[in-house]
Amino acid sequence: MKVIIQRVSEASVVIDKKEVASIKKGLLVLLGIVNEDAQEDIDWLCKKIVNLRIFPDENEVMNTSLLDVEGDVILVSQFTLHASIKKGNRPSYIKAAKPDVAIPLYEDFIKTLQSELGKAIQTGAFGADMKVHLVNDGPVTIIIDSKNRE
Known part of the structure; x- marks a missing residue:
């Protein structure tokens, strides 16, 4: 799993001209998933993200x-x-993982990140x-690959 973390003073996501997510101070996290990714990658990255x-x-x-x-997060699959x-x-x-592999991992990432942060993410x-x-x-932009944790 790979993430690009950007510290933001504001961020939003628009789909079909409709805003679906919006935050002020926090992080915009772009998430890329490969077939080899697993829950241990999710757990490690989520802890890193909230504690950086x-x-x-x-x-x-x-x-x-x-x-x-007490910042907020927008997570975007990329x-x-x-x-x-x-x-x-x-x-x-x-x-990049195909949707049948990536979607369940993406959903688990959302749940785990919300649990680590103690509140809902967008x-x-x-x-x-x-x-x-x-x-x-x-600007603050950090790239983390869960396969490079040693």
Whole structure:
């Protein structure tokens, strides 16, 4: 599993010209899933996401977490995170999990992240054409791959 985490002062997701998710301070998390992913990847990433000390403290040092600042989350499924560009100029998405594998993992990720955060999170819609709007605060953008945890 791979995530791109962006610290935001605001973010939203629009599908078919309708806003389906909107937050102020928090994180926009883009999630890419591969066939080999499992609950242990979900558990590890969700703990990392809520505990990453990437919000400023009273001294403007990145030293507080999403939990500390009581921030919100928008989670967006994004298969293109696993694009391969080794051959040619057209990305291959063969590594990305197909919906029959990815959807249950995506749903489990939502439940686990909500449990770790202690409140509901907002989401896009799996497989939908989404317009994601954000104001990246910092900017702070972090990429984490659950397969690189050692």
